Amino acid sequence: MKFKGFKGALVVMIGLGQMTGLSMAQTACQDDLNCKSSWVGQDSKAMNRLFAFADDYKAFIAKARTELSFVEEAIKFAGKYNFKPLKSNSPMTAGARYYEVNRDRAISFIVIGKAPLDKGINVIGAHIDSPRLELKGRPLYSNGEFALFQTNFHGGIKNYQWTNIPLALMGRVDKKDGTTVAINVGLNPDDPVFVIADLSPHTDRGYGDKKVKAIIKKEDLDPIVGHIPNISGNNVGARVMAYLTATYGISRADLVSAELALVPAYAPRDLGFDRGLIAAYGQDDRLASYAAMRAISGLKAPQKTAMAYLVDNEEVGNRNNTGAKSAYFSSFVAGLLSRKLGTDYREVALKQTLRNSKMVSIDVNPGINPKNPGVWEAGNAPKLGYGVNIKLYGQGNSANSEYIAWTRNYLDKANVPWQTTTYKVGVAGGGTIGGEFSRQDMEVIDLGVPVLSIHTPYSISSKIDLYSLYRASRAFFNTGL
Helix, strand or coil, X not given: CCCCCCHHHHHHHHHCCCCCCCCCHHHCCCCHHHCCCCCCCCCHHHHHHHXXXXXXXXXXXXXXXXXHHHHHHHHHHHHHCCCEECCCCCCCCCCCEEEEEECCCEEEEEECCXXXXXXXXXXXXXXXXXXXXXXXXXXXXXXXCEXXXXXXXXXXXXXXXXXXXXXXXXXXXXXXXXXXXXXXXCCCCCCCCEECCCCCCCCCCCCCCCCHHHXXXXXXXXXXXXXXXXXXXXXXXXXXXXXXXXXXCCCCHHHHXXXXXXXXXXXXXXXXXXXXXXXXXXXXXXXXXXXHHHHHHCCCCCXXXXXXXEECCHHHCCCCCCCCCCCHHHHHHHHHHHHHHHHHCCHHHHHHHHHCCEEEXXXXXXXXXXXXXXXXXXXXXXXXXXXXXXXXXXXXXXXXXXXXXXXXXXXXXXXXXXXXXXXXXXXXXXXXXXXXXXXXXXXXXXXXXXXXCCCCCCXXXXXXXXXXXXXXXXXXXXXXX
């Protein structure tokens, strides 16, 4: 792949300084005088490398739009990079590469290190769910000679942003006989799409003075899914249900045991004349998850065992047995130890392993928006193109200062550009999966990269930040004792 961006921009970047790799450590935003864009000084080899990485990322998230589809694509990824399914008798030898799937909705990658497991594990955690709409248990109804789906919402959304855009339907239906039916409609160019129709400006008089939240309520986010009546001429919904039965072999009652999500059907695209940005649905937090997967895929036999732990349901509070609050993680580590120690395994070994482990919880966060920069306090605000963010929340929510210093050290040694992030006090904030692991006596720090329009149907990231997060993840996995 060759760099396809604006040639004039490339000439300027090269002219500012030739480099054989990506940004040098002094581009970390330690203060206003020592802070510049990571794009400055990149040579053509570096540009080609990071643009190729971005193309791979776009191809992956084009298909991985829900946690179910992410896991499906991640299993294919695992096979390409020689990860094998973890089994009860899998050897715990240095360099062994395994993956394990939790209920089809979460996945872990692990590379066994040279040091004993009880010396600790280097874990990168991220989540693979994103804000979306999902079908209610009895979704199908008719209204005004249209068939529509009743929906609920997953994660924080702005209602109006989900109207008048093409939506795809993805997920599964589980039937009483134990069989599962996969549904994926709207991503292929020949597929139909679904749309939540809003009022036109010609007919919305009386609505214009209302607040945005009052115009489109969450109960109103029902997409049109059919228009042609059945043979009797008065029931569009019956015709849609007949289609679902004929095509997928499912009944109306089967929709009660279904996990069907409506997600934006837009394809990931380059943004801007210079192609330096990526516009795509679901970058929170599949950007971080993809970076972690790519980082662990390049390991051979690290000093400490490395794990990419990619979970579900962060957007709704880390719930359920596939979310970060589940006991699954500690059970998973206990299983690794028992394979290694055999009959000598004791719970104290698990406690010691967790205490000696280090975790990076990576999750994107809002970057400075050129249209509304004032929502940040500028001195502690993250900028697109300036590298990974060390998140400093304060109020007892930050990592210990010694762990922050340790993090700075490996980032600087690997020449990874970084900046700090603190939300405007008292008026903004967000969460990650990190707190669920610090409760298990692990050292945890939150890192991320800035993204514009988070939780919208089409968010915006910087290609160089994506690549910097990958490099930061790789550096973390390669740290020793």
